[in-house]
Amino acid sequence: MPQIKRFGVSLEKELSEKFEALMVRKGYKNRSEAIRDLIRGDLVKKEWARGREVAGVVTLVYDHHKRELVSHLTDIQHEFHHLIISTQHIHLDHDNCLEVIITKGKPDKVQALAERLRSTKGVKYGLLNMATTGKGLG
Amino acid sequence: MPQIKRFGVSLEKELSEKFEALMVRKGYKNRSEAIRDLIRGDLVKKEWARGREVAGVVTLVYDHHKRELVSHLTDIQHEFHHLIISTQHIHLDHDNCLEVIITKGKPDKVQALAERLRSTKGVKYGLLNMATTGKGLG
């Protein structure tokens, strides 16, 4: 069982009411969980800024008909294979593919991989979601 | 005196320690104030999404030597004068000016003004900071 730390928070009435309305709309069942998520969101940004090991999710959208694009993307992924945990591929329609590449490593390496993939000719969209390995986020 | 609402928050020990370390680094004196700021940041995003009256701060950087640029920017500001509270102008160096335009109004109007200013030929940088009128953020 993890140790739990409790503390009190005071909010002015109007701020408190607005917070609860937003919380309910987002689907939270209690204030503690909503506040934990705000805190964790802030901490994950710091993990990236400080170079801790992170998890990153790269999303690519591309047209698989583009000449040699699929093999280029595969080559790059092999070059960075130590960072990549897995890849998932979706056929969005006749032309467009969406690929999700789950990575773990140092932020600068993960970012370099994401930029290499995104800059490949024929990739229409590329974004790196800066996630977390979850360690110590309780 | 505003009414104050108090409630308890529980965090697992490790999350709590990380939160306090980050809080201290940012200069917060107590947990309540740090949590109020996280909550308010989330609420301000919603004010913009929901079309409530907001305050917006437009920052422009431009070269005042560009032909007729200053008069174009002034014309646009007059066209939107009902949105603009004040304008401040800084001479960054021999060529570059930084101008800050403080606005209040509906989000879509404030955004349209920011895009018009930013798209003016000769403006090197333009950004809208989505702030708040502060109402109800206690």
Add this chain to the structure above:
Amino acid sequence: MPQIKRFGVSLEKELSEKFEALMVRKGYKNRSEAIRDLIRGDLVKKEWARGREVAGVVTLVYDHHKRELVSHLTDIQHEFHHLIISTQHIHLDHDNCLEVIITKGKPDKVQALAERLRSTKGVKYGLLNMATTGKGLG
């Protein structure tokens, strides 16, 4: 063969040099591809603002030991099954799982799903990557 439209762009020398240095660092082979990516990034933001059909990638990190968490997340995903294309699950370490849920639909529905998943007790991190179906981004 898609029809190609060509046009000229003029940049001042110093801006042009900085652009090329950044482009090379990111791995672009030519200016056109770098500029196409900047344009597409801007267009994808508009797809989300205007309610067009989009693709969204939801990333969750959670501790699978938390009581009933996995079954809650599965229930929510079934409730929104018409939005979800596929789900991929990674075991980051003994406790932490990373789950990627690929969705397609209207932006407000995709955002509601992401908020429901993120607000579930025990989810440590949740983020929606606002991607695209790739249609018309040539």
Add this chain to the structure above:
Amino acid sequence: MPQIKRFGVSLEKELSEKFEALMVRKGYKNRSEAIRDLIRGDLVKKEWARGREVAGVVTLVYDHHKRELVSHLTDIQHEFHHLIISTQHIHLDHDNCLEVIITKGKPDKVQALAERLRSTKGVKYGLLNMATTGKGLG
């Protein structure tokens, strides 16, 4: 007269049409200016990441009735006076003030100032807009 560099860009027809529609909606008069703004936006992000001298605009919203808040904020600004170019103060309503602080310096120093101001008890909203000194952005 600055030297101008020209080059051609090729876009597939559908992408080109979408780009022009968005460009017109934002108020651009020609493609070159729209593309220069996309490039500069990308370069300004890099200035911050690389620690070059930047301009930063800090926006604060606070209730001036809060005990000693105004004098605390003034004290902090004096402590960082070498970073601050000017401050502008707006009375939004009976209670709320909006203050804009224009700064120039290294990114980490500007960020530290923004966090100190934002974390002061009674400040409802604080945001740092990461702008530029405009140097070399032609």
